[in-house]
Amino acid sequence: METKKKHLKKYAILFPRLLALIATFLAAIITATSHEKARIFTISFEAKYSDSPALKYFVIANVIASIYGLLLLFLPLDNSFWRFIVVPDVVVIMLLSTSISAALAIAHVGKKGNYHAGWLPICGQFHKYCDQVTAGLAAGFVGIVVYLLLVLYSFYSLFHHSLHI
Amino acid sequence: MAVEIGDKAEAECKSNQEIAVTRKPIGYVIPVLRLLTFAATLSATLVMALNKQTKTFVVATVGTTPIKATFTAKFSHTPAFVFFVIANGMASFHSILMLVIELFGHKYDLKGLRFVIIPVLDIFTVALISGAANAAAFMGELGRNGNSHARWNKICDRFKKYCDHGSAAMLVSFIAVLILIIITAISILKLHKRNSTSYSTLH
Numbered sequence: 001m002e003t004k005k006k007h008l009k010k011y012a013i014l015f016p017r018l019l020a021l022i023a024t025f026l027a028a029i030i031t032a033t034s035h036e037k038a039r040i041f042t043i044s045f046e047a048k049y050s051d052s053p054a055l056k057y058f059v060i061a062n063v064i065a066s067i068y069g070l071l072l073l074f075l076p077l078d079n080s081f082w083r084f085i086v087v088p089d090v091v092v093i094m095l096l097s098t099s100i101s102a103a104l105a106i107a108h109v110g111k112k113g114n115y116h117a118g119w120l121p122i123c124g125q126f127h128k129y130c131d132q133v134t135a136g137l138a139a140g141f142v143g144i145v146v147y148l149l150l151v152l153y154s155f156y157s158l159f160h161h162s163l164h165i
Numbered sequence: 166m167a168v169e170i171g172d173k174a175e176a177e178c179k180s181n182q183e184i185a186v187t188r189k190p191i192g193y194v195i196p197v198l199r200l201l202t203f204a205a206t207l208s209a210t211l212v213m214a215l216n217k218q219t220k221t222f223v224v225a226t227v228g229t230t231p232i233k234a235t236f237t238a239k240f241s242h243t244p245a246f247v248f249f250v251i252a253n254g255m256a257s258f259h260s261i262l263m264l265v266i267e268l269f270g271h272k273y274d275l276k277g278l279r280f281v282i283i284p285v286l287d288i289f290t291v292a293l294i295s296g297a298a299n300a301a302a303f304m305g306e307l308g309r310n311g312n313s314h315a316r317w318n319k320i321c322d323r324f325k326k327y328c329d330h331g332s333a334a335m336l337v338s339f340i341a342v343l344i345l346i347i348i349t350a351i352s353i354l355k356l357h358k359r360n361s362t363s364y365s366t367l368h
Contacts, residue, residue, distance in 0.1 A: 051314035054303045086353075090288065097292045098299035105245035105300040106307065110315065116242040117308070119317040148292075152285070159281055159356065 010077045013153070016146050021069030023143035024096070028062035031055060031103075031136030036129035047122065047129040054099075054106040055133065061099035062140055065092050065147075086158055089151045096144040100137065107133055196267055198348050203260035205341035206294070210253040213301075213334040216240045218327040238320065238327040245304040246331070252297035253338055256345070259290050280356050287349040294345060298338040305331055 037046045049055045068088065075081065111130065113121035123130040218238045223231040240246040263283060309328060311319035321328040 045314075047314070052312065053306065057303075093292060094295050097296045101248075101296035101300040102303040105243075105248075105304050108244055109304075109307070109317075114243065116236075116238070117317075117320050119315075122315050151288070155281075155285065155288075 007077065010082070013150070014073070014077075016150055017069060017072060020143050020146040020150065021066055021073070023139050023146060024062045024069065025066040027136050027139035027143060028059050028066060030132055030139060031062075032059050034129050034132035034136065036126045038125045040125060045125070047126045049133070052106050052110075054102040058099040058103040058136075058140065061095045062143070065096055065143065068092055083158060086151060086154045089147065089154060093144065093147050093151055096140065096147060100140045100144060103137055103140070107137060195348060195351060196264055198344055198351075199260050199264045199267070202341050202344045202348065203257050203264065205337050205344065206253045206257035206260060209334045209338040209341065210250055210257060212330055212337070213240050213246060213253070214250050216246075216327055216330045216334070218324050220324065222323070238324040240331075243304055245300040249297045249301040249334070249338070252293050253341075256290050256294045256341065259286065263287075280359060284349060284352040284356055287345065287352055291342065291345045291349055294338065295342050298335060298342055301331070301335050301338070305335060 031049050034049050035047070037044055039045075049059060072085075109119055109121075110133075111121055111123045113119050216239070219235060220238075221233045221235045224234045225232045240250060263286070266279075266283075305328070307317065309319060309321040311317050
């Protein structure tokens, strides 16, 4: 009965990890495949995610987070490593949070422009590209919120595990 | 023999209590690190908030008289820098609060919850500051190099002082992130050690 309850708790942890894995994977894929060509006054422009280093960093960070999530799924449930999962979790959270704030800053300039610097918004011409990048950023947000809740839970269980030895 | 064992256990219990009472000295590593973080985040906030440069350019020439226009570069033009200032301000407030609690607040404790809340708040501040420093760094990189694909021109060749001050503030903020990570790691280790030693004598 005791081991069954422990297993139930560990399955309850695995489901948010699966959700976070799916979210980060989707974020990387959606942003990496955003691509649009547009013609403005007979000059054809092309918008790709690799034009902006912030979006490149966002894709790379989400790829690293999804590889980490995938590797974690293969860890057996009885392993005592699950207690120290807080440390790589915090590292992945820092990667994800920095990448999403950088991508949001650059996407904000792309959507609204910056009047004072003379930077025109590009979303008016590239609708599909903008929408796809927005969707990728939203998926990244879901990923980092779930990871934050997971790390809080790991921290709580670390604290209580050392209390009730 | 049971009485002897009982007496020995009582003496051991008393000596453990004595050890618990006399374990008062405050380690100086964490307060010094928190002071450094406070100094770093406060200076990053102030340098970025007072970052302003006004310059007049010759925009066009009509005949022989040049038309001048004045442009200002401020931190509030860019939402990323505004977030940077606010986040560093909150982090400096957090640092000074934690410093005061550690130095003067040993009597106040809420059912042992204090030793959990401090590392959790530290983790929040680390995530906040790292996000803010990173967003500001990418915006600064955009201002320094421009983006030829989106036709966004660089501004650093004209507003050199603004760019230099901004990069100095970002550098200091990244140093603050590093120190905050060290503080968080030490707090979590102390928490783990405190829990495993204080409750192992209950068995």
